[in-house]
Amino acid sequence: MSTASDGKQASPGEAGSGTPWKDPSQQPFIELQSLSKHFGQFAAVDDISLKIYRGELFTILGGSGCGKSTLLRMLAGFEKPTAGRILIDGVDLTETPPYERPVNMMFQSYAVFPHMTVEQNIAYGLKKEKLGRAEIAQRVEEMLQLVQLPQLAKRKPNQLSGGQSQRVALARALIKRPKVLLLDEPLAALDKKLREQTQFELMNLQDQLGITFVVVTHDQEEAMTLATRIAVMDAGRFVQIGTPSEVYEFPCNRFIADFFGKINVFEATVVTSDGQYLTARLDDSDTEIRTRHEQSLVPGSRCAIGVRPEKLLISTQAPTGEAYTVTRGVVEDLAYYGNRSLYRVRSQSGRVIQVSAQNYQRSAELLLEWDDEVFLSWDSGCSVVLTE
Amino acid sequence: MTTVVNPGKRDRLWRGVVIATPYLWLLLFFLVPFAIVLKISFADPLVAQPPFTAFFDWSADAGNRVLATLDNYRFLLEDKLYLVSYLKSIKIALISTGLCLLLGFPMAYAIALTPYPWRNLLLLLVILPFWTSFLLRVYAWMVMLGKQGLINQMLMSMGLIDEPLQMLYTDGAVYLGIVYTYVPFMILPLYATLEKLDLDLHEAAADLGARPLQVFRDVTLPLAIPGIIAGCLLVFIPALGEYVIPALLGGLDSLMIGRTLYDEFFVNRDWPLASAVAVVLLLILILPIMLFQRLQQETDA
Numbered sequence: 001m002s003t004a005s006d007g008k009q010a011s012p013g014e015a016g017s018g019t020p021w022k023d024p025s026q027q028p029f030i031e032l033q034s035l036s037k038h039f040g041q042f043a044a045v046d047d048i049s050l051k052i053y054r055g056e057l058f059t060i061l062g063g064s065g066c067g068k069s070t071l072l073r074m075l076a077g078f079e080k081p082t083a084g085r086i087l088i089d090g091v092d093l094t095e096t097p098p099y100e101r102p103v104n105m106m107f108q109s110y111a112v113f114p115h116m117t118v119e120q121n122i123a124y125g126l127k128k129e130k131l132g133r134a135e136i137a138q139r140v141e142e143m144l145q146l147v148q149l150p151q152l153a154k155r156k157p158n159q160l161s162g163g164q165s166q167r168v169a170l171a172r173a174l175i176k177r178p179k180v181l182l183l184d185e186p187l188a189a190l191d192k193k194l195r196e197q198t199q200f201e202l203m204n205l206q207d208q209l210g211i212t213f214v215v216v217t218h219d220q221e222e223a224m225t226l227a228t229r230i231a232v233m234d235a236g237r238f239v240q241i242g243t244p245s246e247v248y249e250f251p252c253n254r255f256i257a258d259f260f261g262k263i264n265v266f267e268a269t270v271v272t273s274d275g276q277y278l279t280a281r282l283d284d285s286d287t288e289i290r291t292r293h294e295q296s297l298v299p300g301s302r303c304a305i306g307v308r309p310e311k312l313l314i315s316t317q318a319p320t321g322e323a324y325t326v327t328r329g330v331v332e333d334l335a336y337y338g339n340r341s342l343y344r345v346r347s348q349s350g351r352v353i354q355v356s357a358q359n360y361q362r363s364a365e366l367l368l369e370w371d372d373e374v375f376l377s378w379d380s381g382c383s384v385v386l387t388e
Numbered sequence: 389m390t391t392v393v394n395p396g397k398r399d400r401l402w403r404g405v406v407i408a409t410p411y412l413w414l415l416l417f418f419l420v421p422f423a424i425v426l427k428i429s430f431a432d433p434l435v436a437q438p439p440f441t442a443f444f445d446w447s448a449d450a451g452n453r454v455l456a457t458l459d460n461y462r463f464l465l466e467d468k469l470y471l472v473s474y475l476k477s478i479k480i481a482l483i484s485t486g487l488c489l490l491l492g493f494p495m496a497y498a499i500a501l502t503p504y505p506w507r508n509l510l511l512l513l514v515i516l517p518f519w520t521s522f523l524l525r526v527y528a529w530m531v532m533l534g535k536q537g538l539i540n541q542m543l544m545s546m547g548l549i550d551e552p553l554q555m556l557y558t559d560g561a562v563y564l565g566i567v568y569t570y571v572p573f574m575i576l577p578l579y580a581t582l583e584k585l586d587l588d589l590h591e592a593a594a595d596l597g598a599r600p601l602q603v604f605r606d607v608t609l610p611l612a613i614p615g616i617i618a619g620c621l622l623v624f625i626p627a628l629g630e631y632v633i634p635a636l637l638g639g640l641d642s643l644m645i646g647r648t649l650y651d652e653f654f655v656n657r658d659w660p661l662a663s664a665v666a667v668v669l670l671l672i673l674i675l676p677i678m679l680f681q682r683l684q685q686e687t688d689a
Contacts, residue, residue, distance in 0.1 A: 078591055098594045111592035115610045124606075128597035176596065 019243075020053035021229065027090070029054040029212055030075075030180060035084035037070050044070040046236035047084070048218065057206050057213040059223040061259075062233035068216045071233070072182050075214060076105045089179055090098040099128070104178040110169035112157045118168050119144075119153040125176040134385070143171040163194045170202075174209065181206075183215045187222055199225055220260050224248065232256055248308075253344040254386045257306050264312070264353050266305045266326075278385055280305060283351045285327040293385040304386040309356040311382035314343060314368065319377045329353065331372045341367070345374060422670070429663035430456040440659050460664035470648065470665065474672065477645040480559070480634075481627040484566040485574075487621045489616065491567065492574030492605050496615075497608075499575070500582040511579070526565055533561055533637070561637035561645050562644075566627050573626075574619035581615025582608075617680070625673055645669055 020026040022351040028051035037045040044067045052058045060068045073079040075086065077098030085094045093101055104125070113121050122143050126136045144150040147167040157165060159325070167191070173181055186202065187195045203226060206213050217223050223230050231241040232255075240252045251257035254265065267297075268280035271288060278293035280303055288303065297303060313319060332352065333344040343355045353376060368374065431440040441455060464470045499510045516600040517525060532538045533556040555561055584610065593603045631646030638644070645665065652662035 076591075076595055078594075098591070099597045099599055103595075105595045107588050107590075109586065109588045111586065111588035113589060113592070113607060124593070124598075125596035128602065157617055172596065174591075 020056075021051065026053055028087075029056075029089055030214070031085075031087040033085040035071070035074065035086065036082045037067075037074060037079055038082045043236050045074070045081075048236075048238060049084075050231065050238070050241070052212060052214065054212055055206075055210050056228045057203065057215065057226055058218060059215045059227035059230045060233055061123075061217055061220060061223040061230050063218055066233045067236040068233050069184065072105070072184055072216045075180070076103055076182055077101050087284065099230070099257075102179040103182060104173040104176055104180075105182040106169045106173045106184065106186055108188060110165045110189075112160075112165050112168050112172070115155075116155050117153065118149060118155050118160070119166055121157070122171045122175055125172060129176070135357060139175055143175045146174070147171045152299070162189055162191075163198065165191065166198065170205075174205075174211070178211060180212045182212060183213060185217055185219075186215060188217070188219070195222075202226065224260070232259060250384060251386065254304065254306075257384070257386055262309050262354055262356075263306045264309065266307070268303050268305050270297045270299050270301050270303050272278070272299060278303075280385075282326065284347055284351065287324055287326060289324055289326075289380045289383060291380050291383045291385060295387075297385075306384045306386045307378050307382060309342070309354040310340075311359075311378050312353070312355045313377045314345070314355045314357055315375050315377075316368070316372060318375050324377055324380055325380065326376050327353070328373065328375055331370055331374055333370050334368065334370065336367075343368065343374075345376060347376070398492055425663045425666055429460055429658055429667050430458070431660045432457055432459065433658045439657055440657070460661045461668075463661060464668060469643070470645075473643045473645045473648040474668070476627050476643055477630075478672070480566065480642075480644060481624050484516055484563055484570065484627045485620050485624045486569045487563065488571045489620060492571050492578055492619060493612075493616075494685050495571075496575045496578035497582050499579050500585070514575050522569065523632065525569070526633060529561070529568070530556060530636060533564075536575075556637065557639040559638065559642055562634050562642055563638045565633040566630060568626060569633065570623040573622040574575060576617040576648040577618035577622065578612065581612050585611055613614075617652065621677065628673060629669055 019177065030050075030052040032048055033052040035045055035048045035050075036043060046067070048071065060071060062068045070079060074081050077093070077096060081094060085092055087093065088101075088103065093103075113124065116124065117139055123136050123140045126139060131139075141150070142155055147170055149167055149171070150162065152160065152164060157168070160168065166186070170186075183202075186304075187198055190198060199201040199222065202213075215226060217226075227244055229241060230245055230247050232239045232247060234255060234287070240247055240256050242250070247256060248260050251263075257265070259262040267283045268289075269283070271279040271281055273279070273293065273296050275294060275296045276292065277290055278297060279288055279290045281288050282305065291305070327347040327349070329347040331343055332346045335342040338359070340356055340358050343357065345353045345355055347353055355376065406663075427443050428440055431443060433439060434441055443455060495514075499507055499514070502510055530537075534540070535552045535554070535556070537552075537556070539555065540549075541547045544552065571678050589607050589611070590603050593607045594600075598606055629649075630644060631650055634642045634644045634647055635650070649662055649665045649669070652658050652665060
């Protein structure tokens with residue numbers, strides 16, 4: 001199998017540039033067609049269709065039991081779909097056993113073979129391809145360099161740290177030059193500092209090799225920083241698919257908004273709605289706000305307006321200009337993080353609103369204190385209408 | 389006067405007791421009896437009570453007070469009977485161990501892959517035979533294998549054979565008895581090892597291009613080696629010295645060393661020779677285990 005040439009065709013420039021998912025003429029690299037997996041009565045994956053493009057770093061995000069792991073296992077070939085098809089690079093692989101798929105996986109547990117040295121672990125896939133000794137040795141050496149482990153080649157896995165084991169698992173999966181690399185919670189077992197470092201290394205590696213990555217994670221921060229696109233999964237279905245900024249800034253419902261970071265939700269009543277803009281009256285402060293919303297809602301019906309804590313402005317003086325004053329309140333609690341501060345403000349109506357503010361000035365007098373009376377406001381372009 | 393007990397001292401005392409207990413047990417019930425057997429093996433047989441000469445001669449006129457002879461060991465080498473018995477025992481024990489492994493591995497693996505609560509039931513079924521006396525179970529086999537036994541009757545009523553097969557009192561019956569009796573000792577340690585096996589490793593191997601048989605050879609088997617060794621030792625050691633099964637199920641020619649030992653002891657009443665047979669048997673068992681342990685320590689280091 002000459003997956004090598006495939007890997008090189010997808011040069012980083014080609015893979016990294018643009019947004020192929022917005023271009024209908026682009027051929028998808030991985031295509032899932034109405035894929036389902038039932039365990040008895042339970043639908044772990046429920047009629048999912050998805051297109052992933054060459055060179056993407058696609059992340060499937062969801063809580064435990066949402067079906068993301070089952071989906072990944074179907075891509076690897078460990079689970080047989082109940083219905084639907086899986087195509088990779090135009091080839092139907094639905095019935096292909098795992099050992100014949102041009103796909104490799106990095107397991108959450110890393111699954112490094114404990115009875116083999118680092119070198120033997122990495123060489124294993126090539127030995128199964130029956131390559132010559134010299135070629136195997138050379139490619140193992142290259143791979144060890146790539147993951148920066150050449151000094152550990154002769155070690156046994158029980159002599160490795162978590163981070164080192166992860167690199168071995170990665171090298172072992174990459175050495176076969178797969179068309180797709182599947183990563184199951186790649187960073188979950190690492191401590192915080194190592195995670196950040198590894199995250200960037202993964203991204204660089206992906207860029208360098210041009211291999212399409214499919215990552216499964218429950219960690220939204222991991223998904224946001226790694227992904228070209230994120231698919232948020234719940235109860236066997238995709239709730240929203242989009243770039244990290246799309247899902248963060250334009251969450252399609254409360255579930256997504258809550259899942260990615262913090263959000264303040266204001267209950268409101270629709271005043272006008274024309275399929276482009278929506279005007280609503282906030283219950284909290286009786287102010288009207290106007291925001292983009294491309295679905296028509298019946299005037300008088302209830303809706304929810306979401307605003308991220310960092311989009312809110314907090315000030316001791318009434319704001320002027322475009323921003324709408326939403327409410328006044330009292331600082332109830334504050335947490336100082338150095339670069340920013342998080343305030344919990346109790347509004348007049350009694351609800352708690354979270355505000356995250358950058359501490360862009362140093363002077364201590366400008367910092368707010370407990371029990372300070374404050375005004376909260378935001379640019380109406382920053383709010384988002386949330387459906388249930 | 390203060391009677392405060394130093395708590396550190398008391399802890400140390402208890403720790404000492406806990407550690408000493410198994411050693412004391414081994415000393416009392418293994419090492420001391422073995423020393424006695426070893427002592428007897430260097431004596432001459434006597435028609436007396438006890439039926440052997442003393443190891444120390446306390447009489448005043450004795451020059452050399454230790455009376456030890458290697459005659460018994462010499463006799464073991466001279467008479468072919470003993471060599472034949474040892475070899476036959478080793479052969480039967482080896483083949484039985486192999487059969488137990490072939491039979492036990494798939495069973496242990498299947499149990500390890502069975503989900504709870506079915507797994508507990510299967511394990512129970514493995515242990516269940518121990519609830520009846522071992523002797524009774526061997527007698528049951530005699531009933532089944534005999535000329536008028538259950539199996540012969542069934543085969544004849546089905547018209548497969550015209551006259552009963554000679555199954556009892558053959559080597560085959562001995563193998564059957566040993567494998568039947570000892571297969572749980574193979575299954576349990578194998579199960580304990582295989583149960584801990586990370587299934588991700590199997591999937592990882594498959595993912596890297598290994599077909600199911602290659603996964604078994606490259607991952608399952610090497611990682612099961614501790615269980616295989618433990619199981620094989622647990623079967624091989626008792627099988628080598630087995631007396632009851634060859635005595636009840638085996639023919640007159642199935643002379644295993646246990647039978648020879650019994651004959652020397654109870655029929656010929658030659659305690660010193662019987663002791664020598666036992667000591668050599670123990671050496672045959674202990675030497676390979678020690679070699680193996682030495683080897684393992686070297687590979688670990």
